[in-house]
Amino acid sequence: MDSKEKSTEDIVAAFGYYLDGRLMGSAALEYEDGQHFLEWVAVDSSVRMRGVGTSLVALVEDEARARGMTELWAKARAPEFYRSIGFRVLGEKEKGPKTLDGCIGCPEFNKSCYPAIVVKDIREKTR
Ligand SMILES: CC(C)(COP(=O)(O)OP(=O)(O)OC[C@H]1O[C@@H](n2cnc3c(N)ncnc32)[C@H](O)[C@@H]1OP(=O)(O)O)[C@@H](O)C(=O)NCCC(=O)NCCS
Numbered sequence: 577m578d579s580k581e582k583s584t585e586d587i588v589a590a591f592g593y594y595l596d597g598r599l600m601g602s603a604a605l606e607y608e609d610g611q612h613f614l615e616w617v618a619v620d621s622s623v624r625m626r627g628v629g630t631s632l633v634a635l636v637e638d639e640a641r642a643r644g645m646t647e648l649w650a651k652a653r654a655p656e657f658y659r660s661i662g663f664r665v666l667g668e669k670e671k672g673p674k675t676l677d678g679c680i681g682c683p684e685f686n687k688s689c690y691p692a693i694v695v696k697d698i699r700e701k702t703r
Pocket residue numbers: 616617618619620623624625626627628629630631651652653654655656657658660661
């Protein structure tokens with residue numbers, strides 16, 4: 577496997593949105609270094625802006641809550657999407673369990689992709 581390719585081995589739960597048998601959206605919960613993370617969030621461009629991403633992330637939140645987690649972390653490619661569904665975007669000097677170190681050197685970094693670390697308090701179900 578290419579070292580830059582993302583591994584699926586840490587996935588503990590995964591959710592999909594299917595249309596006519598085709599996978600059109602995904603979101604997954606990963607367990608890595610003793611922490612759970614929201615990963616693999618993507619929605620096909622033909623069905624975006626219809627709440628699919630919101631629903632998939634809500635399923636991951638439910639799963640994380642059922643596993644006893646109180647907060648959910650993610651490395652976000654689209655921080656505004658996460659902000660609109662209740663996540664907080666970490667400030668530059670704040671430290672979280674994930675960093676953007678892996679993004680440095682990526683040709684997309686701060687050109688077409690403006691990533692951020694985001695976190696949500698999931699103790700209360702909000703959606
Ligand atoms: C980001 C993504 C998952 C959103 O999925 P979606 O199904 O279109 O999102 P929803 O329809 O549930 O949108 C929920 C809210 O987020 C906002 N939103 C969605 N995509 C956004 C984006 N790229 N930038 C800013 N806001 C966005 C919507 O306007 C909506 O806000 P509203 O409720 O105030 O109207 C999807 O655009 C995508 O797959 N993008 C490409 C891959 C990517 O960037 N993934 C991010 C993972 S880190």
